[in-house]
Amino acid sequence: MNLIHAYNLEKHYYIENPMTLERKRIDVINDVSFQINKNESVAIMGKSGCGKTTLLKMLGGILFPTSGEIRYKGEILSGYNNEQLEIYRRTQIGFVFQDYKLLENMTIKENMILPCILDHQDIEKALERVETMAEMLQIGDRIDHYPCELSGGEKQRAAIGRALINFPSLLLADEPTGNLDTQTSKIVMDLLINIQKELKISMVLVTHDKEIADCCDRIVSIMDGKTY
Ligand SMILES: Nc1ncnc2c1ncn2[C@@H]1O[C@H](COP(=O)(O)OP(=O)(O)OP(=O)(O)O)[C@@H](O)[C@H]1O
Numbered sequence: 099m100n101l102i103h104a105y106n107l108e109k110h111y112y113i114e115n116p117m118t119l120e121r122k123r124i125d126v127i128n129d130v131s132f133q134i135n136k137n138e139s140v141a142i143m144g145k146s147g148c149g150k151t152t153l154l155k156m157l158g159g160i161l162f163p164t165s166g167e168i169r170y171k172g173e174i175l176s177g178y179n180n181e182q183l184e185i186y187r188r189t190q191i192g193f194v195f196q197d198y199k200l201l202e203n204m205t206i207k208e209n210m211i212l213p214c215i216l217d218h219q220d221i222e223k224a225l226e227r228v229e230t231m232a233e234m235l236q237i238g239d240r241i242d243h244y245p246c247e248l249s250g251g252e253k254q255r256a257a258i259g260r261a262l263i264n265f266p267s268l269l270l271a272d273e274p275t276g277n278l279d280t281q282t283s284k285i286v287m288d289l290l291i292n293i294q295k296e297l298k299i300s301m302v303l304v305t306h307d308k309e310i311a312d313c314c315d316r317i318v319s320i321m322d323g324k325t326y
């Protein structure tokens with residue numbers, strides 16, 4: 099069975115002119131359908147403003163489609179109540195961002211263990227997992243440092259570790275190499291794909307870079323609000 103089945107998705111935003119209070123509709127996604135299988139990595143490509151981040155947020159249960167449905171393991175996301183949604187986001191989804199979003203006043207270890215603390219897990223066991231994950235991401239010797247003491251590539255590897263620490267089923271990565279140079283991007287991508295395969299999770303990754311997209315199993319392009 100597929101992990102995600104999205105069909106006939108539409109997403110509109112409304113923006114209000116602060117002077118005239120006139121409301122204008124922006125049609126971002128128009129009739130998008132696709133599936134993501136278990137253990138599969140899918141790259142999403144498309145020009146700036148075409149709705150890639152909007153799509154990731156809908157998959158992550160942060161935004162809802164204006165019409166159409168997203169099914170996760172057969173269950174309709176928009177049918178979840180607030181508590182179910184919170185559990186979905188916390189236990190099934192990992193998010194990685196272009197700008198890492200690490201908490202600057204916490205060490206890498208503290209950043210990585212945070213999702214376990216929020217999930218009220220046993221600290222000792224969680225710490226062991228953080229150390230194992232940091233080794234897998236080759237930042238084992240950096241976990242007692244603060245984000246400002248790490249390179250961009252190391253910060254992104256720490257952010258990937260934080261996103262994966264609770265073994266989500268789906269990793270959503272929004273331009274994860276967008277702030278990195280070509281060589282560092284390649285290193286981070288290789289680690290990301292290896293760890294995704296090793297943990298047997300699915301991944302949806304947004305990128306502008308065809309070489310990065312080619313590291314994934316499949317590429318989906320968005321154009322004029324539709325997938326190709
Ligand atoms: N909350 C919002 N309210 C109104 N319009 C929005 C909102 N969020 C996004 N948009 C608009 O929707 C469109 C798609 O935005 P989105 O961030 O999904 O694009 P994107 O493909 O991720 O772009 P980029 O490659 O630049 O990150 C843009 O025109 C954006 O201005």
Ligand SMILES: [Mg+2]
Pocket residue numbers: 150151152272
């Ligand atoms: Mg975006």
